[in-house]
Amino acid sequence: MRPTRQRLALARLLFEPGHRHVTAEALHGEALAAGVKVSLATIYNTLHQLTTVGLLREIVIDTGKTYFDTNVDDHHHFFLERTGRLIDIPGADVALGALPAAPDGLKIARVDVIIRLSDS
Amino acid sequence: MRPTRQRLALARLLFEPGHRHVTAEALHGEALAAGVKVSLATIYNTLHQLTTVGLLREIVIDTGKTYFDTNVDDHHHFFLERTGRLIDIPGADVALGALPAAPDGLKIARVDVIIRLSDS
DNA sequence: ATACTTGCAAATCGTTTGCAATACC
DNA sequence: GGTATTGCAAACGATTTGCAAGTAT
Numbered sequence: 001m002r003p004t005r006q007r008l009a010l011a012r013l014l015f016e017p018g019h020r021h022v023t024a025e026a027l028h029g030e031a032l033a034a035g036v037k038v039s040l041a042t043i044y045n046t047l048h049q050l051t052t053v054g055l056l057r058e059i060v061i062d063t064g065k066t067y068f069d070t071n072v073d074d075h076h077h078f079f080l081e082r083t084g085r086l087i088d089i090p091g092a093d094v095a096l097g098a099l100p101a102a103p104d105g106l107k108i109a110r111v112d113v114i115i116r117l118s119d120s
Numbered sequence: 121m122r123p124t125r126q127r128l129a130l131a132r133l134l135f136e137p138g139h140r141h142v143t144a145e146a147l148h149g150e151a152l153a154a155g156v157k158v159s160l161a162t163i164y165n166t167l168h169q170l171t172t173v174g175l176l177r178e179i180v181i182d183t184g185k186t187y188f189d190t191n192v193d194d195h196h197h198f199f200l201e202r203t204g205r206l207i208d209i210p211g212a213d214v215a216l217g218a219l220p221a222a223p224d225g226l227k228i229a230r231v232d233v234i235i236r237l238s239d240s
Numbered sequence: 241a242t243a244c245t246t247g248c249a250a251a252t253c254g255t256t257t258g259c260a261a262t263a264c265c
Numbered sequence: 266g267g268t269a270t271t272g273c274a275a276a277c278g279a280t281t282t283g284c285a286a287g288t289a290t
Contacts, residue, residue, distance in 0.1 A: 002269060002270070003264090005263085006271075007270090023254090024254080024255080038271090038272090040254095040255090040272090044255065045271085060180060060182060063184065064280080066255085078220075078223070087223070094217070094219065094220070095216070095217025096215070096216065096217070097214070097216070098215065099214065100198075100209055103198070103207070105240055107237065107239075107240035109201060109236045109237060109238040110235075111234070112236065113233050113234075114234075115222070115230075115231050115232075116230045117223070117227065119227075120227035122243095122244065122245075122288085122290080123289085124244090124288075126245085127245090143279090158246090159247040159248070160279095161247060161280095162246060164281075165245080183254085183255090184255080184278070185278090186280085
Protein backbone atom coordinates (compact mmCIF):
# COMPACT_ATOMS: atom_id res chain seq x y z
CA MET A 1 0.00 0.00 0.00
CA ARG A 2 1.78 3.05 -1.26
CA PRO A 3 1.66 6.36 0.54
CA THR A 4 0.17 8.32 -2.31
CA ARG A 5 -0.82 11.95 -2.14
CA GLN A 6 -4.54 11.19 -1.84
CA ARG A 7 -4.15 8.38 0.66
CA LEU A 8 -2.08 10.56 2.93
CA ALA A 9 -4.53 13.41 2.69
CA LEU A 10 -7.48 11.13 3.41
CA ALA A 11 -5.71 9.48 6.31
CA ARG A 12 -5.09 12.90 7.79
CA LEU A 13 -8.73 13.88 7.39
CA LEU A 14 -9.85 10.62 8.92
CA PHE A 15 -7.53 10.14 11.85
CA GLU A 16 -6.36 13.55 12.96
CA PRO A 17 -9.60 14.82 14.47
CA GLY A 18 -10.00 11.86 16.82
CA HIS A 19 -12.62 9.16 16.49
CA ARG A 20 -15.33 9.72 13.97
CA HIS A 21 -17.91 8.21 11.68
CA VAL A 22 -17.93 9.00 8.00
CA THR A 23 -19.65 8.04 4.83
CA ALA A 24 -17.84 8.03 1.52
CA GLU A 25 -19.83 10.99 0.30
CA ALA A 26 -19.10 12.98 3.42
CA LEU A 27 -15.39 12.30 3.26
CA HIS A 28 -15.36 13.24 -0.36
CA GLY A 29 -17.02 16.52 0.49
CA GLU A 30 -14.48 17.20 3.22
CA ALA A 31 -11.59 16.39 0.95
CA LEU A 32 -12.79 18.78 -1.70
CA ALA A 33 -13.48 21.44 0.91
CA ALA A 34 -9.94 20.97 2.18
CA GLY A 35 -8.63 21.51 -1.31
CA VAL A 36 -7.67 17.86 -1.81
CA LYS A 37 -8.44 16.70 -5.31
CA VAL A 38 -9.72 13.11 -5.05
CA SER A 39 -12.26 11.16 -6.99
CA LEU A 40 -15.11 9.38 -5.29
CA ALA A 41 -13.76 6.12 -6.66
CA THR A 42 -10.53 6.65 -4.80
CA ILE A 43 -12.42 7.49 -1.65
CA TYR A 44 -14.15 4.14 -1.83
CA ASN A 45 -10.93 2.35 -2.65
CA THR A 46 -9.15 3.90 0.25
CA LEU A 47 -11.94 3.36 2.76
CA HIS A 48 -12.11 -0.30 1.87
CA GLN A 49 -8.38 -0.75 1.97
CA LEU A 50 -8.14 0.88 5.36
CA THR A 51 -10.94 -1.38 6.52
CA THR A 52 -9.15 -4.46 5.25
CA VAL A 53 -5.97 -3.40 6.98
CA GLY A 54 -7.91 -2.96 10.21
CA LEU A 55 -7.67 0.79 10.54
CA LEU A 56 -11.36 1.35 9.92
CA ARG A 57 -14.47 -0.56 10.76
CA GLU A 58 -17.55 -0.71 8.60
CA ILE A 59 -20.88 -0.20 10.29
CA VAL A 60 -24.25 -1.14 8.87
CA ILE A 61 -27.01 0.90 10.34
CA ASP A 62 -28.94 2.27 7.52
CA THR A 63 -29.73 0.70 4.22
CA GLY A 64 -28.23 2.44 1.29
CA LYS A 65 -25.31 4.05 3.04
CA THR A 66 -22.18 2.72 4.61
CA TYR A 67 -20.54 4.27 7.63
CA PHE A 68 -16.88 3.87 8.44
CA ASP A 69 -15.74 4.18 12.03
CA THR A 70 -12.22 5.26 12.91
CA ASN A 71 -12.70 3.53 16.24
CA VAL A 72 -11.86 -0.13 15.74
CA ASP A 73 -12.00 -1.11 19.40
CA ASP A 74 -14.79 -3.24 20.79
CA HIS A 75 -17.72 -0.87 21.15
CA HIS A 76 -21.31 -0.22 20.17
CA HIS A 77 -23.43 2.63 18.87
CA PHE A 78 -26.21 5.01 19.47
CA PHE A 79 -27.91 5.89 16.22
CA LEU A 80 -29.86 9.14 16.08
CA GLU A 81 -32.62 8.28 13.69
CA ARG A 82 -33.62 11.85 12.98
CA THR A 83 -30.19 13.09 12.00
CA GLY A 84 -28.45 9.90 10.93
CA ARG A 85 -25.65 10.60 13.38
CA LEU A 86 -23.71 7.89 15.23
CA ILE A 87 -22.29 8.07 18.73
CA ASP A 88 -19.85 5.52 20.11
CA ILE A 89 -20.65 3.57 23.24
CA PRO A 90 -17.62 2.03 24.92
CA GLY A 91 -17.82 -1.74 24.85
CA ALA A 92 -17.74 -1.85 28.63
CA ASP A 93 -20.90 0.25 28.89
CA VAL A 94 -23.08 -2.45 27.40
CA ALA A 95 -23.28 -5.55 29.52
CA LEU A 96 -24.01 -8.53 27.34
CA GLY A 97 -24.80 -11.64 29.30
CA ALA A 98 -24.37 -15.14 27.99
CA LEU A 99 -25.11 -15.26 24.31
CA PRO A 100 -26.94 -18.12 22.67
CA ALA A 101 -24.51 -20.59 21.17
CA ALA A 102 -23.76 -20.33 17.49
CA PRO A 103 -25.28 -23.11 15.36
CA ASP A 104 -23.19 -26.08 14.19
CA GLY A 105 -20.07 -25.12 12.24
CA LEU A 106 -20.32 -21.41 12.85
CA LYS A 107 -18.59 -19.04 15.17
CA ILE A 108 -19.41 -15.59 16.40
CA ALA A 109 -17.54 -13.10 14.29
CA ARG A 110 -18.87 -10.02 16.01
CA VAL A 111 -21.75 -8.76 18.08
CA ASP A 112 -23.24 -5.45 17.08
CA VAL A 113 -25.48 -3.56 19.45
CA ILE A 114 -27.26 -0.59 17.98
CA ILE A 115 -29.37 1.58 20.22
CA ARG A 116 -31.72 3.52 18.01
CA LEU A 117 -32.74 6.87 19.41
CA SER A 118 -35.69 9.01 18.48
CA ASP A 119 -36.92 12.35 19.78
CA SER A 120 -38.67 11.93 23.09
CA MET B 121 -56.00 -0.41 3.22
CA ARG B 122 -58.07 -2.45 0.84
CA PRO B 123 -57.92 -6.22 0.68
CA THR B 124 -56.84 -6.42 -2.92
CA ARG B 125 -55.99 -9.61 -4.70
CA GLN B 126 -52.23 -9.02 -4.54
CA ARG B 127 -52.20 -7.88 -0.94
CA LEU B 128 -54.10 -10.95 0.15
CA ALA B 129 -51.82 -13.24 -1.80
CA LEU B 130 -48.71 -11.58 -0.38
CA ALA B 131 -50.08 -11.69 3.15
CA ARG B 132 -50.66 -15.39 2.74
CA LEU B 133 -47.15 -15.97 1.45
CA LEU B 134 -45.72 -13.92 4.29
CA PHE B 135 -47.68 -15.08 7.30
CA GLU B 136 -48.85 -18.60 6.63
CA PRO B 137 -45.52 -20.41 6.86
CA GLY B 138 -44.71 -19.07 10.33
CA HIS B 139 -42.05 -16.50 11.11
CA ARG B 140 -39.67 -15.62 8.35
CA HIS B 141 -37.32 -13.08 6.87
CA VAL B 142 -37.76 -11.87 3.35
CA THR B 143 -36.34 -9.40 0.94
CA ALA B 144 -38.52 -7.71 -1.63
CA GLU B 145 -36.82 -9.59 -4.44
CA ALA B 146 -37.27 -12.93 -2.71
CA LEU B 147 -40.93 -12.34 -2.04
CA HIS B 148 -41.41 -11.30 -5.61
CA GLY B 149 -39.83 -14.51 -6.76
CA GLU B 150 -42.06 -16.56 -4.48
CA ALA B 151 -45.13 -14.75 -5.64
CA LEU B 152 -44.36 -15.43 -9.27
CA ALA B 153 -43.48 -19.04 -8.48
CA ALA B 154 -46.83 -19.35 -6.73
CA GLY B 155 -48.54 -18.05 -9.82
CA VAL B 156 -49.39 -14.71 -8.28
CA LYS B 157 -48.96 -11.90 -10.74
CA VAL B 158 -47.52 -8.91 -8.86
CA SER B 159 -45.15 -6.20 -9.83
CA LEU B 160 -42.05 -5.47 -7.82
CA ALA B 161 -43.40 -1.99 -7.17
CA THR B 162 -46.42 -3.45 -5.47
CA ILE B 163 -44.24 -5.75 -3.42
CA TYR B 164 -42.38 -2.74 -2.08
CA ASN B 165 -45.61 -0.85 -1.50
CA THR B 166 -47.11 -3.72 0.41
CA LEU B 167 -44.04 -4.48 2.50
CA HIS B 168 -43.81 -0.87 3.58
CA GLN B 169 -47.48 -0.62 4.34
CA LEU B 170 -47.39 -3.76 6.43
CA THR B 171 -44.40 -2.36 8.24
CA THR B 172 -46.18 0.90 8.95
CA VAL B 173 -49.17 -0.97 10.26
CA GLY B 174 -46.90 -2.96 12.54
CA LEU B 175 -47.26 -6.36 10.94
CA LEU B 176 -43.70 -6.45 9.70
CA ARG B 177 -40.43 -5.18 11.02
CA GLU B 178 -37.62 -3.87 8.91
CA ILE B 179 -34.14 -5.13 9.69
CA VAL B 180 -30.92 -3.51 8.59
CA ILE B 181 -28.08 -5.95 8.50
CA ASP B 182 -26.54 -5.60 5.17
CA THR B 183 -26.06 -2.56 3.05
CA GLY B 184 -27.99 -2.51 -0.14
CA LYS B 185 -30.72 -4.92 0.84
CA THR B 186 -33.63 -4.66 3.20
CA TYR B 187 -34.98 -7.58 5.16
CA PHE B 188 -38.51 -7.73 6.48
CA ASP B 189 -39.27 -9.88 9.49
CA THR B 190 -42.70 -11.33 10.11
CA ASN B 191 -41.77 -11.58 13.77
CA VAL B 192 -42.50 -8.21 15.34
CA ASP B 193 -41.91 -9.27 18.93
CA ASP B 194 -38.88 -8.14 20.87
CA HIS B 195 -36.06 -10.30 19.61
CA HIS B 196 -32.63 -10.27 18.03
CA HIS B 197 -30.78 -11.95 15.19
CA PHE B 198 -28.06 -14.23 14.12
CA PHE B 199 -26.76 -13.24 10.73
CA LEU B 200 -24.96 -15.87 8.69
CA GLU B 201 -22.46 -13.81 6.79
CA ARG B 202 -21.69 -16.41 4.20
CA THR B 203 -25.25 -17.08 3.13
CA GLY B 204 -26.99 -13.86 4.08
CA ARG B 205 -29.50 -15.81 6.13
CA LEU B 206 -31.12 -14.54 9.32
CA ILE B 207 -32.14 -16.54 12.36
CA ASP B 208 -34.32 -15.17 15.15
CA ILE B 209 -33.10 -15.12 18.70
CA PRO B 210 -35.85 -14.76 21.29
CA GLY B 211 -35.52 -11.49 23.18
CA ALA B 212 -35.14 -13.37 26.44
CA ASP B 213 -32.07 -15.24 25.17
CA VAL B 214 -29.96 -12.13 25.08
CA ALA B 215 -29.38 -10.60 28.48
CA LEU B 216 -28.81 -6.91 28.11
CA GLY B 217 -27.68 -5.26 31.29
CA ALA B 218 -28.21 -1.63 32.07
CA LEU B 219 -27.91 0.42 28.93
CA PRO B 220 -26.20 3.79 28.85
CA ALA B 221 -28.74 6.58 29.17
CA ALA B 222 -29.90 8.26 26.00
CA PRO B 223 -28.54 11.77 25.49
CA ASP B 224 -30.65 14.87 26.27
CA GLY B 225 -34.03 14.97 24.52
CA LEU B 226 -33.80 11.51 23.04
CA LYS B 227 -35.34 8.20 23.95
CA ILE B 228 -34.47 4.65 23.09
CA ALA B 229 -36.65 3.58 20.20
CA ARG B 230 -35.20 0.11 19.88
CA VAL B 231 -32.15 -1.94 20.66
CA ASP B 232 -30.88 -4.18 17.91
CA VAL B 233 -28.46 -6.94 18.67
CA ILE B 234 -26.94 -8.64 15.68
CA ILE B 235 -24.69 -11.60 16.18
CA ARG B 236 -22.68 -12.04 13.03
CA LEU B 237 -21.62 -15.60 12.35
CA SER B 238 -18.88 -16.85 10.10
CA ASP B 239 -17.61 -20.33 9.32
CA SER B 240 -15.48 -21.66 12.10
C1' DA C 241 -68.47 7.56 -9.05
C1' DT C 242 -64.58 8.10 -6.43
C1' DA C 243 -60.66 7.10 -4.20
C1' DC C 244 -57.32 3.73 -3.71
C1' DT C 245 -54.13 0.43 -6.17
C1' DT C 246 -51.56 -1.47 -9.59
C1' DG C 247 -47.80 -1.92 -12.93
C1' DC C 248 -44.76 -0.34 -16.09
C1' DA C 249 -40.87 2.14 -17.26
C1' DA C 250 -37.93 5.80 -16.17
C1' DA C 251 -35.44 7.89 -12.49
C1' DT C 252 -32.58 7.93 -8.29
C1' DC C 253 -29.00 6.75 -4.96
C1' DG C 254 -24.98 4.74 -3.26
C1' DT C 255 -21.51 1.95 -4.77
C1' DT C 256 -18.58 -0.72 -8.14
C1' DT C 257 -16.08 -1.59 -12.33
C1' DG C 258 -13.33 -1.23 -16.75
C1' DC C 259 -9.71 0.85 -18.42
C1' DA C 260 -6.51 4.34 -20.00
C1' DA C 261 -3.61 7.83 -17.95
C1' DT C 262 -0.56 8.68 -14.04
C1' DA C 263 2.34 8.38 -9.89
C1' DC C 264 5.38 5.64 -7.05
C1' DC C 265 9.79 2.98 -6.14
C1' DG D 266 10.51 0.12 -16.17
C1' DG D 267 7.27 -2.24 -13.95
C1' DT D 268 3.57 -2.24 -10.87
C1' DA D 269 0.28 0.00 -8.02
C1' DT D 270 -2.99 3.76 -8.04
C1' DT D 271 -5.95 7.20 -9.86
C1' DG D 272 -10.05 9.14 -12.13
C1' DC D 273 -13.45 9.23 -15.26
C1' DA D 274 -17.52 7.63 -17.06
C1' DA D 275 -20.34 3.82 -17.69
C1' DA D 276 -22.46 -0.07 -15.27
C1' DC D 277 -24.93 -1.75 -11.23
C1' DG D 278 -28.41 -3.42 -7.89
C1' DA D 279 -31.84 -2.16 -4.85
C1' DT D 280 -35.39 0.88 -4.22
C1' DT D 281 -38.52 4.84 -5.56
C1' DT D 282 -41.34 7.60 -8.43
C1' DG D 283 -44.66 9.46 -12.08
C1' DC D 284 -48.44 8.46 -14.14
C1' DA D 285 -51.98 6.13 -16.88
C1' DA D 286 -54.97 2.13 -16.53
C1' DG D 287 -57.48 -0.96 -13.45
C1' DT D 288 -60.24 -2.19 -9.20
C1' DA D 289 -62.65 -2.01 -4.71
C1' DT D 290 -66.59 -0.04 -2.31
